[in-house]
Amino acid sequence: MRNFRSFRITTKDELTFFAEEVLNLEGFFVKKLSFYDRARICLDKRLDIGNSLLNRFGHIYIQDLSSMLPPLMLAPKKGALVLDLCASPGGKGSILSELVGSYGIVVANEPVKKRYMTLKKNIERLNLFNVVTTCYKGEEYPETTLFDYVLLDVPCSGWGTADKNPTVLKLWQGNRLEPLIKLQRRLLKKGFSLLKPGGKLIYSTCTTNFAENQQQIMWALKEFSFDLIPLHPVDGFSYDPENPMPETLAIRGHRYYSQGFFIACLEKKETIPSSTTSFSKLNSHKQFINQCMIFDYLTDLGLDCSEISHGLFYRVNENVFYLPMVFENLISEGLFIGRLKKDRFIPSLNLWKLMNKNMKNVIQVDNINEIKRLLNGESLNVSSNNKYLQLFFKDLPLCLVSVKNGRCLITR
Numbered sequence: 084m085r086n087f088r089s090f091r092i093t094t095k096d097e098l099t100f101f102a103e104e105v106l107n108l109e110g111f112f113v114k115k116l117s118f119y120d121r122a123r124i125c126l127d128k129r130l131d132i133g134n135s136l137l138n139r140f141g142h143i144y145i146q147d148l149s150s151m152l153p154p155l156m157l158a159p160k161k162g163a164l165v166l167d168l169c170a171s172p173g174g175k176g177s178i179l180s181e182l183v184g185s186y187g188i189v190v191a192n193e194p195v196k197k198r199y200m201t202l203k204k205n206i207e208r209l210n211l212f213n214v215v216t217t218c219y220k221g222e223e224y225p226e227t228t229l230f231d232y233v234l235l236d237v238p239c240s241g242w243g244t245a246d247k248n249p250t251v252l253k254l255w256q257g258n259r260l261e262p263l264i265k266l267q268r269r270l271l272k273k274g275f276s277l278l279k280p281g282g283k284l285i286y287s288t289c290t291t292n293f294a295e296n297q298q299q300i301m302w303a304l305k306e307f308s309f310d311l312i313p314l315h316p317v318d319g320f321s322y323d324p325e326n327p328m329p330e331t332l333a334i335r336g337h338r339y340y341s342q343g344f345f346i347a348c349l350e351k352k353e354t355i356p357s358s359t360t361s362f363s364k365l366n367s368h369k370q371f372i373n374q375c376m377i378f379d380y381l382t383d384l385g386l387d388c389s390e391i392s393h394g395l396f397y398r399v400n401e402n403v404f405y406l407p408m409v410f411e412n413l414i415s416e417g418l419f420i421g422r423l424k425k426d427r428f429i430p431s432l433n434l435w436k437l438m439n440k441n442m443k444n445v446i447q448v449d450n451i452n453e454i455k456r457l458l459n460g461e462s463l464n465v466s467s468n469n470k471y472l473q474l475f476f477k478d479l480p481l482c483l484v485s486v487k488n489g490r491c492l493i494t495r
Contacts, residue, residue: 087339088125088132091151093177093209094142094479095436101479102142108451108477109135116339118317119151121181124339136454140435140481141208146174148341149243149320149334153287154178156314156332156346159187159232166230166277167191168221168270171198173205175236180211185390188408190415192217192224207419210436212391213407215415222269227412229279237267239288239295243334243343260294267299275307275351283312284349289342291335296345297328303349312348369397369409372423377403380421380428384471384483385444386437398423430471430483432494438473438480446472446484446491454481462490 094102106113111130116122123143125132137143154175159165161184167176170191179189191206191214193199199218206214219225240260267288274284286303288295303309313330316322320341323333331347377396378388394407397417401424406417421430440447446465448454453463454476465472467486474481474491484491 087128088145089148089339089341090123090125090132090138090143090145091119091174091178092121092123092142093144093181094137098142098479101477102137105136105142105451105477105479111135114339116148116319118319119155122148122151124148136451136476136481139458141210141433142435142479144174144177144205144209148337148339149289149344150174150342151178152317152320152332152334152344153234153236153285153346154182155317156348157232157234157283157285159183162186163188163231164228165189165232165234166224167234167236168224168274168277169193169236169238170216171195171202173202173209173211175234176202176214177205177209177211179232179234180209180214183213185213186393187213189214190217190228190230190410191215192219192221194218194220203416207431207433210418210434212394212405212418212436215406215408215410215417217413217415219414222266222273224273224277225413226276228277228410229282230277231279231282233274233278233282233284234287235270235274235284236287237270237295238263239267239290240292242290242292243288243345247342260292264294264299267295268302271299271303272307275303275309278351280351280353282351284309284351285346286349287344287346289344291323291333291343291345293327296333296347297326297331300328300331300347300349308352308354309349310352312350314346314348369406370399372396372398372403377420377428381430381434381437384430385439385442385473386434387439387442388437390436396420403428432471432483432485435480435482438475438483440473440475440478440480442473444469444472445475447475447478449477451476457484457491457493460492462492464489465491467491 112127170176171193176191193202321335326333334344401422404417471483474484485494
């Protein structure tokens with residue numbers, strides 16, 4: 084069972100049909116799961132979904148089924164401000180991005196530089212325009228902004244992954260666990276401080292260790308003004324029948340295989356006084372660019388800017404980024420969209436969420452082998468004088484392609 088690969092459809096709702104059609108064309112036998120309308124498993128063990136076109140272009144995200152549950156249990160409302168305090172590689176944050184919608188904001192934090200770069204890469208591949216990234220130690224996160232929701236998927240011993248990584252049971256024992264448990268408590272303390280009164284926090288781990296799970300929740304309820312919000316079992320998953328805290332989820336797997344997980348929901352009591360949330364559309368630390376100028380560049384490419392109509396653009400040297408909101412006294416980064424060289428704009432080719440087949444500068448390819456040729460560095464004949472075209476396959480937007488001398492290609 085463990086060889087089944089689980090993943091999520093991450094494309095726009097109206098494109099889900101086309102995404103599944105492309106998977107079928109590539110030979111993937113995919114099953115939709117009932118607990119989440121975007122959750123899928125690949126039933127054919129001979130094929131690697133990681134090599135699919137959809138994964139290459141950001142229309143799916145490979146993720147353990149249990150790992151999808153923490154953001155779904157947090158269930159932020161549309162337009163909410165959410166903090167994902169330990170965010171890399173970005174799977175949970177990308178679900179939060181979907182849930183809060185284009186006018187909500189997710190702040191995805193990752194303290195480890197290498198993991199932070201992985202987080203950034205995934206956010207760009209998935210075109211998460213409503214996600215802001217930060218790189219702070221979670222337990223030292225600046226308390227300049229209060230959040231409606233906090234997702235706290237803490238570093239843990241990983242005992243729930245023992246089927247795949249059996250060494251974790253030997254590695255994380257005795258004295259090695261103590262610093263980890265202390266870190267989890269510091270993160271819980273910080274999560275409480277960053278939460279608005281009445282706000283919700285999800286605490287989750289991929290371990291089955293009582294000391295990192297139920298015992299941490301008991302400690303948090305004693306130390307902070309939290310209420311424990313009961314969570315209800317989700318269809319398809321199996322649970323620990325001896326869980327001493329039935330209001331929480333102690334997951335032991337899924338019928339199509341998933342790792343062990345623990346999830347608890349805490350709500351900050353309304354009576355706790357709070358400081359004012361501090362965010363602004365002005366920030367002296369960034370070199371902002373005229374919004375209309377960038378919109379002109381993007382619309383000239385045939386792109387639809389409605390997804391990014393309410394944010395700001397800034398530059399670092401030649402690189403141009405989109406930021407949905409700027410937070411005062413918080414070092415944050417937005418989504419890379421291209422480069423400005425003097426008065427010439429060179430777009431990121433990975434802007435598929437802005438692509439629109441009904442607009443200009445479009446090339447429609449219906450042969451999957453031609454797409455594979457492009458990915459292998461070959462070029463295709465086109466009858467266009469434009470520098471860039473929007474590449475679609477079976478009505479699914481893939482990326483921008485460069486055009487030169489009547490040939491188009493995917494440049495890196």
